[in-house]
Amino acid sequence: MKYLLVHQDEDDQEEFWGRCAGVEGMFVDKMPPPREVLTLRGCDPDGLLRDALMPNEESTALLGDVCVEVWDEEQPLQWWSLLDCVVITHQPNRDDPTLVDIVVGAGVEEEHAWSRTLPTPPRFKLFAGPTRTPASAGHCLAVDGLFVTRGAPARTPMRLVGCEPAEPLLAVLRRPRRWDRDWVGLWALDRTGRVMYRHNVYLRVETARPSVLGGSLLDIKLTDGGKDRPSLLARPIWETWWRGVPATRNRWAPLSAEGRSEWLDLTATGMSEQGPDRSGGVHHLDGTYVTDVPGLHCAMAEALAGPGGYYGREWNAFKDCLHGGFGVAAPFTLIWRDADVARQALADDIWDTEKGLTYFEEIVQILESFGVAVALR
Template structure:
């Protein structure tokens, strides 16, 4: 059995509801949000947006994914932007020193309690690695009502249900906590991931695998499922925690991010923290931010290990609990590759350090001796 359906009982303890041989619909891409046109009014652009609106003779510019944060004196709301593109821009009519920017994007939101403008509000655009792209006085079209994205079902194949699941099948009802976790196991039985799934059952039938097994359709397979694009990463980890270096290197940025998520879940048995020693970072494949963290984790925690997947998480790991604390020495081999790779040189804003340089600053600030080789 490769999957376990697990739900918390009334005391907060994990309770097994069923074992499943396989799952159809475990790897899915979310339904993309509807594309919309938003107009950011009276903007003071910064970083990527300032660069986009200052390019002469260029009608459009790609901004990528990000989000808009809106706030007033009492509340705040957030809207995700997917694949945002600058369609047009021109000086503001109210103040020529400001800019009106027309953006096309898929829009999800609002989150954070349902922001509703009840007075003067502030809007700020963030892109990429939480990089501020400027502030605006309003965003035309942003506060329009939106339908929630469609739920994508999931098929549990070849299930051995426990009595709890059989009871739910006999007498379907709305649960107070209408969710469970689906534990995905590697071949050794270790949990690789535990995404949340909806517990509303759309149907059950004798399994296509035969015997006394059953197949179950869940109305909502949840939002935590991995993309089909990272299935090869999961297949690699299914064999067990990797023990050879640089197994992550052939994958795309998306695959490397998935690698870090599986490394975090694997959470090798905690060893007492140690300090000192010389650690070597193989920089040959550090061509993007996830690759930097894959290489760093491998240097400090070994192949398949985890030592952060973002600046905040990396800082937390340096504070202890992950087997290694400063002071120690890190020799970063082929460091020029990270400094020169466009995908790795993520700047917070013009004139500020790149992401790789920020990592070095965090290390040195924590008492690590960094040697760029």
């Protein structure tokens, strides 16, 4: 059995609901939203957007992801993402020639099911750029085509194969309306029985039939396996971890940035297994393969918590770990070998736009602020 089915009530009490031999549909690539044409009406462009209207040898019409914030007089009330935004054309605004109407193509992603009620008058602020804190791209008076009804994304089903349900799950299956609001945690186990990943899914049961594996087992089809499932490229990574927590360093090194992020997700399951904090001592970080942000955190975790260990997946989580509770607490010494690999690879990844610090520089600064002696070699 590779999966446990565990229900957690409002008091965080866990109850065993069953187990199954496999799950078909655990790995799913997120489908991008369909492309749309929108008009940024009455724009005063800035930054990348301004450069896109006056292209030179360095600027292009490709804006990447653009954040649209809807403001009242004081604060943002709504925000939307225009994914892979491209400038198609532009022309002077009819009512105010000092402003410009910009036609763009993008996939529109709602950050929330916003109401269509707008403040009076609304202000639309635009942000774009490759940094983690996108820079201002100007503002506009309206965004034609933004506030339309979009269909819900297609559901991707999930099948629990070879399921041995316990009584609470059997009770759900006996209901006339099986797809009520019950949810269950799918806990993926490695071959030693250790939990290596947790995924929550609502039990919207479409069918429950005798299993292809025979006996009294069931195959249960769920109408939707839920959001935030691992991507398809995570499947071979899971196979590596299924054999047990990696015992050697740099097993993540051949992976892409996306694969390294999936690797970090698996380390996070063991964040409560780090043991009591220890401080002092010298830790060695192998910077040979730190060519992206996920790679930095893979190498950092190995330096501080060992192969397969957890020490944050991104900036905020890393800072939380430095406060203690994850096996290693400051002060200590970190010797970062081949630090120039990360320095050069992340030179364009600006984290602090006010200070102009790259992600690499920001991580070093955080370490030093916690009393870590960092030696860049």
